[in-house]
Amino acid sequence: MFSKILIANRGEIALRVLRACKELGIATVAVHSTADADAMHVRLADESVCIGPPPARDSYLNIPSLLAACEITGADAVHPGYGFLSENARFADILAAHGVAFIGPSPEHIRIMGDKIEAKRTAMQLGIPVVPGSDGAVTSEVEARRIAADIGYPVLIKASAGGGGRGMKVAHTPEDLEVALGTARSEAKAAFGDDAVYIEKYLAKPRHIEIQVLGDGNGNAVHLGERDCSLQRRHQKVWEEALSPALNESQRQEIGETVAAAMRKLRYSGAGTVEFLYEDGEFYFIEMNTRLQVEHPVTEMITGIDIVNEQIRVASGSPLSMRQSDITFNGHAIECRINAEDPRTFAPSPGRISYFHPPGGLGVRVDSGVYQGYVIPPYYDSLIGKLIVHGRNRVECMMRLRRCLDEFVVDGIRSTIPLFRALVDDPDIANGVYDIHWLENWLGSHD
Incomplete structure (x- = not known):
């Protein structure tokens, strides 16, 4: 150690x-x-x-x-x-x-999964289902038109080295394609120093489902179930939950084992997350994050497994401390990212926290580095902290979340707590029927 x-x-x-x-x-x-x-x-x-x-x-x-x-x-x-x-x-x-x-994982695996084109190619080789699209970088408009015609419009143009929605454009018609291609390349070059882009089928109303994995680099790997991260604004996750209200046990086990088997073949080491778009019962690989995720606590809450502890143990040369048969899923967990932002405009709100009172009680976790009198600097991301709640089922979890949001006090700056208070009372959220476009549509209707 x-x-x-x-x-x-x-x-x-x-x-x-x-x-x-x-x-x-x-x-x-x-x-x-x-x-x-x-x-x-x-x-x-x-x-x-x-x-x-x-x-x-x-x-x-x-x-x-x-x-x-x-x-x-x-x-x-x-x-x-x-x-x-x-x-x-x-x-x-x-x-x-x-x-x-x-x-963390080996530099080789970081490189493979950091290049979106190579990651997709590797996923296909490992038996992970992928979104239909180009086999590699698209080098010309003629090639782009041919690929788009083959897979059908609308199509999504994505930066190979991208993330966070930068270098990502949708083309609904052949006429849109030229502009979208040029804009995506320019954004990719400016953001990542690499203008390589590729094309995928654009899914109309998918959910964002991700599978948490752990491996020890010796061919042993397990999955810790899925997280549903479909509530997003500008491709940034806002609310995450585990397990997904959209999947049944059979789907969960099938995609989880597919991913775990792929990580065994890859001899992956450490924590990782394989992300999918999910629509009409089908999973489509979009990327793999070779690191700890912001939303890892919801998985810890339903499994009882300390993911960071496992990262450290594996990196020191120890084998995984569990087998797949040891992992069970208990209840439901939801995480809300509480940011120092205006809850309507999302403008950053750095400054001194004059009063800070996090919620507590059974099944409640607050991951935050702030305290009363702390000054949130303007130089970094605006995360105040993460509110994570656990319940025996999703209904109990939602009730507990509502109570916690009413208890949570952050004074002196603006925060997104009011946004979550509104979301938790929305019928679609209560029923778990939302997709990756839902939140932006909801925000547009509440302007």
């Missing part, structure tokens, strides 16, 4: 990793920008190192500074959390070259 882990992240996820380390008896090192000197994870870590000024490129994305922090403190492993360098194969390679373990 590792003796000291450096946590190369900030906010609630840094605190989440720190807690797992402490429960394993592992010393912790917090790194922080000057803007995060008073952050909770910095206060609770055994050691802390300032790695630069507020801009992420000069601190949390600054690989030389992170390496120096490892050397200064004697950290023998790095946990990257999510975002920042968590899916950066070069960072993993550099750490290995300096004798520091990267708590």
Whole structure:
């Protein structure tokens, strides 16, 4: 087991990793920008190192500074959390070259799954169902027209190196295709430094279903069921739940075992999430995230498995602590991402939190790094924290969520709590009948 882990992240996820380390008896090192000197994870870590000024490129994305922090403190492993360098194969390679373990999958698997075209090709080879579309990057408008005609309009143009909805455009007709292709390429180049794009069939009303997996790199892998992340705004997840209200037990077991079998073939190591669009009983692979997900707590709530603990154990060379037959699903869990944003315009609302009162009680978890008097800086994402609730079934879970949202107080800044109070009372949400376009349509009707 590792003796000291450096946590190369900030906010609630840094605190989440720190807690797992402490429960394993592992010393912790917090790194922080000057803007995060008073952050909770910095206060609770055994050691802390300032790695630069507020801009992420000069601190949390600054690989030389992170390496120096490892050397200064004697950290023998790095946990990257999510975002920042968590899916950066070069960072993993550099750490290995300096004798520091990267708590995540191999650089090879990060590279494969980080390239959307190669990821789709690999998924097909592993027997994972994929969305109909191009076999690789589309290099010309003529080729794009041929592929679109073959699979049928509407089509979705996506950046190969993309994420978060950038470099993603829909073409409903051949006339739309030229403009959509050019715009997607320009956005992809600006956002990722790579203008490669590919084409997929555009699904009208799919749900976003993802499968959580764990592997130990030795051919052992399990799935921890699915999460439904269909409530999204601008391709960003807002509300996640497990298990999905759209799937039955047979579908759950079939897609879960398909993914777990693929991870065994791949000899995948650590935590990962395979994401699908789901429509009319069919699953279509869209990407794999080779890291811890923001929404991992809902899976932990229904399985009782500490995913971060497993990440650390596997990275240290231990085998998985469970087999597929050991995993059971208990009840229902929902996560709401509480952001420092105006609940109507979604404009960021950084500033000092004058009063903070999180909810509590049976089946309630709040993952947050903020506290009363904490100043949310304007330089990073606007996440205040994650409210996760668990119930014996979805009805009980929704009732508990409603109660928790009424208890949750964040004063001094705007937050998205009022948005969730409205959502939890909507009949479609109560009945679990929504798709990836539902929230934006709902927001448009409530302007």
